[in-house]
Amino acid sequence: MTSTLGVRRPKPSAEPETPRRRTVMSQPALPSTQHQDPTLVGWLSSHTALAWAATAALTSILGFGLALPQVATDMAQAEGPTGDQWTQIAFAAGYCLPLVVSVFALALAYGRRAMPNDMSQFLVIGIVLLASGAVSHLIGLGLAPDLPSRLVPGPPYLSIPVTAVSAYLTTYGVPLAACAVAIGLSAAAQVTKWLASTRS
Numbered sequence: 001m002t003s004t005l006g007v008r009r010p011k012p013s014a015e016p017e018t019p020r021r022r023t024v025m026s027q028p029a030l031p032s033t034q035h036q037d038p039t040l041v042g043w044l045s046s047h048t049a050l051a052w053a054a055t056a057a058l059t060s061i062l063g064f065g066l067a068l069p070q071v072a073t074d075m076a077q078a079e080g081p082t083g084d085q086w087t088q089i090a091f092a093a094g095y096c097l098p099l100v101v102s103v104f105a106l107a108l109a110y111g112r113r114a115m116p117n118d119m120s121q122f123l124v125i126g127i128v129l130l131a132s133g134a135v136s137h138l139i140g141l142g143l144a145p146d147l148p149s150r151l152v153p154g155p156p157y158l159s160i161p162v163t164a165v166s167a168y169l170t171t172y173g174v175p176l177a178a179c180a181v182a183i184g185l186s187a188a189a190q191v192t193k194w195l196a197s198t199r200s
Contacts (some may be wrong), residue, residue, distance in 0.1 A: 016142025041111035044189035045196065049080065051189050056081035056089060057181040062175035063092045089183060096180035099168050102132040103184025104191075111192050119157045126160030133167065145171040 041144060044051045060066045081089070094099050106115075106128055115121045115188040136144035139162050149157045152166070169177055 026135040030133075031046055034192045039111050039113075041185065043114050044185060045192040046110075048186070048190050049195055051069050052089075053080055055179075055186045056085040057093050059088050059179045060070040062087055063179040064088055066067045092176070093183045093187075094184075095143055096136070096172055096176055098132040098136040098144060099129075099172065099177060100142075100184045100187070102129045103181050104188050105132075107185050107188035108191065110189065122161045123157040126157075126162075126164045129164035129168065130160065141169060 025168075046182075057071050057075065059073045061068055071085075074085070094169075101167060106125060109115050109124075130147065133145040133147055136142050147167050148163060150187045153159060154162070172180065
């Protein structure tokens with residue numbers, strides 16, 4: 001390259017290209033997932049409407065002998081349990097009160113992880129069931145189970161719960177016992193949801 005005075009200037013050397021910094025693309029933030037309780041009551045507390053709908057259907061069909069198509073039609077029209085079905089749940093809960101209270105208390109204990117993890121948890125289940133039945137005998141609330149005078153032979157962590165469950169099944173029968181378990185679980189899930197909402 002020649003200047004205006006006729007002197008050849010050295011060709012300017014091209015500046016070495018500085019490597020461009022790679023801009024790290026920020027990864028899209030994953031949606032934050034709330035801590036979910038892995039227990040059954042924890043899951044039900046997030047789906048209380050489903051829990052009560054299943055309880056209403058179970059109580060109407062098993063407890064009161066209604067036909068499934070009619071129960072499903074009524075619930076579809078009401079978009080959930082009907083007034084009559086809530087009345088049926090209340091009646092079944094009062095009739096099977098000792099078992100409902102036992103399931104409710106045990107479900108809350110499991111939901112709060114207050115139950116032991118070893119075989120002694122079965123002993124706790126049996127004691128709660130027998131205690132609830134004994135209290136029902138004393139105060140006359142609900143249909144008290146026919147508690148036997150002797151326990152089933154075996155170690156305590158098996159004999160006590162087996163004796164208690166057998167007494168409830170003998171008194172209520174499988175259909176009513178299933179209704180009571182469903183009501184107790186749904187009630188525990190509802191209370192768990194209420195407690196979580198008050199803490200938040």
